[in-house]
Amino acid sequence: MSADALAPVAGPQPDSTGHFGRFGGRFVPEALVAALDELDGAWRTAMADESFRAEFGALLRDYAGTPSLLYEARRFSAKVGARVLLKREDLNHTGAHKVRNVLGQALLTKRMGKTRVIAETGAGQHGVATATAAALFDLECVVYMGQVDTERQALNVARMRMLGATVVPVTNGSRTLKDAMNEAMRDWVANVDQTHYLIGTAAGPHPFPAMVRDFVRGIGDEARQQCLDLTGELPDAVTACVGGGSNALGIFHAFVGDEAVRLYGFEAGGDGLATGRHAASITGGSTGVLHGTRTFVLQDADGQTLESHSISAGLDYPGVGPEHAWLHDTGRASYLPVTDDEAMAAFELLCRTEGIIPAIESAHALAGTVALAPKLAAELGREPTIVVNLSGRGDKDVHTAGDYFGILDKER
Amino acid sequence: MSRIGVAFDKARADGRALLVGCMPAGFPTVEGSIAAMTAMVEAGVDVIEVEIPYSDPVMDGPVIQRASDIALAGGVRTADTMRIIEAVAATGAPVVTMTYWNPVERYGVDVFARDLASAGGTGLITPDLIPDEADEWLAASDAHGLDRTFLVSPSSTDARLSMTVQHCRGFVYATAVMGVTGARARTSDAAPTLVSRARAVTDLPIGVGLGVGTGAQAGTVAGYADGVIVGSALVRCVLDAPTEADGLAALRTLSAELAEGVRNPTR
Ligand SMILES: Cc1ncc(COP(=O)(O)O)c(C=O)c1O
Secondary structure, eight states, X not given: OGGGTTOOOOOOOOOTTOEETTEEOOOOOHHHHHHHHHHHHHHHHHHTOHHHHHHHHHHIIIIIOOSOOEEEOHHHHHHHTSEEEEEEGGGSGGGBTHHHHHHHHHHHHHHTTOOEEXXXXXXXXXXXXXXXHHHHHTOEEEEEEEHHHHHHTHHHXXXXXXXXXXXXXXXXXXXXXXXXXXXXXXXXXXXXXXXXEOOSSSOSSTTHHHHHHHHHTHHHHHHHHHHHHHHSSOOSEEEEEEXXXXXXXXXXXXXXXXXXXXXXXXXEEETOGXXXXXXXXXXXXXXXXXTTEEEEEOBOTTSOBOOOOOSOGGGOOSOOOHHHHHHHHHTSEEEEEEEHHHHHHHHHHHHHHHSOOBOHHHHHHHHHHHHHHHHHHHHHTSOOEEEEEEOBBSGGGHHHHHHHHTOSOTTO | OXXXXXXXXXXXXXXXXXXXXEEETXXXXXXXXXXXXXXXXXXXXXXXXXXXXXXXXXXXXXXHHHHHHHHXXXXXXXXXXXXXXXXXXXXXXXXXXXXXXXXXXXXXXXXXXXXXXHHTEEEEEXXXXXGGGOHHHHHHHHHTTOEEEOEEOTTOOXXXXXXXXXXXXXXXXXXXXXXXXXXXXXXXSHHHHHHHHHHTTOOSOEEEESSOOSHHHHHHHHTTOXXXXXXXXXXXXXXXXXXXXXXXXXXXXXXXXXXXXXXXXXX
């Protein structure tokens, strides 16, 4: 299946300049346009090239360990009141769906003849995945990470350095993911000839949103077939967490044409939308331009970006990919916030019922599913089948979760 | 012809380049920024570029970032910027505004253009808005008689260069280096080439920015460009000064040095 992970399928596409309805596009310095055009061309050529598809497919299979399993979580299902099928992206090499995107872009970097990759990272997952691909492909790698995040994710900083990457703590602005992205953009403007900016999610200027979506859309292609094989039917709903939006688009894309399949994206509701301390750009933000694209943004009355808040570093971003903004506009997908507490309750439930420690990001998808199941059951008059994208594993979150649950042995 | 166009023509007739000095609105305070910009005009800066501070300024280096952060932390609003523009325009110097796109979109593109025009602003420099995405701004700037300055870059293809200058009015902004704002020890070799490529496709005056910090550098750039745009070096005068009075004194000294530079083009 992964051998033709880039084979064309029907599904929503942006216009030729990257607009999804009124969203998307390119809001960038002119200095970057040539590089974006080059990337767009390289991506389209690669997509049409059998040998690129075969190489990407082989890497996904032999290196990343995909197709990932679709696992029926029986004990979790019993607690939730739905037949829950988990798409086990947590089992991929480096522990999340992100490896798919990174391998695709690293291959493209080679094809473009560039020798250096830069990346932004929040939790460090995308940084680790980028450093991994850079090691594999012998590329120089620089990762920008907000200083607040380098402190709360010290282990991932060490991982990146072990893999040979340079980690640059970003000390300006709010010193988190959005500032890391600003700094990566500045680096890119200055070094664009030799450097590819390996954006970690389906956001940013065209062609990134559509390109990243295509690199990760194997998740949904696999899950759709696996669900048919397992149950003989399509699921009633597909759910995922939404930070920038890559894992959600990755699993949604194959199902967008299946009108009976409901699509749910769960955003980080932090302390609750009413508190203003959240990262829910669609459900708690407004239309704006951030990091090169028009989308939903957390912003004040003057269009200054607001700081986002979430227990999950990977969802702690004040924007979202433009395709999600558009799926929201058209009503094809539904977006709902999940609070830190709801996510952590679902985190614990999965640990205790299935022996799987999820990433806190993915726990948002689980919590949303817990809330969705009874509503869907009532509506359908039967037990619903729900495919949940378990986008990553929780190893990186052990400290945060341990702190949250108060189970760290402080004496030692 | 726009007011900026007239100023460029006059400078050209005098055999010199126009000096454009940039300062973030509301830095260090609203009143402080008016005082700084007024001092710049008095010391010989021809055109003031008022930058609207923005939380995520991806084209700016550390100096302007810090100044913008200080302005935002002080609570400056877009409406304050309009007031600042009005006060500085009262000195008689043309005032052009530089802004990232989101604050304009949030204010409302047409309302923004209307208020900018009535405050006496001549137009906008838009570092992250390319003509491809600018339909609303093209319409609003036409409706309110404002200039449009889009950026051209050493990496722009010939096709993009001519498309971009066709959408400009007032003057064209050539980014001299591939990189963000910030004074540099050397200005770039790419700039003269870019300027001559632009001249081949437009009669509009061409300003060169990014990296100029001394009178000598201003003279070098004046040798091939119509306008010399200086930002970080001026901002630093205020940023590094122990008191506001020291900052204004340093600003006057540097402005005068730069004004001297643009009058002595090295050809
Ligand atoms: C496991 C996991 N899931 C989800 C996300 C959120 O990103 P996206 O919305 O692009 O999938 C992250 C980001 O770091 C992640 O590590």
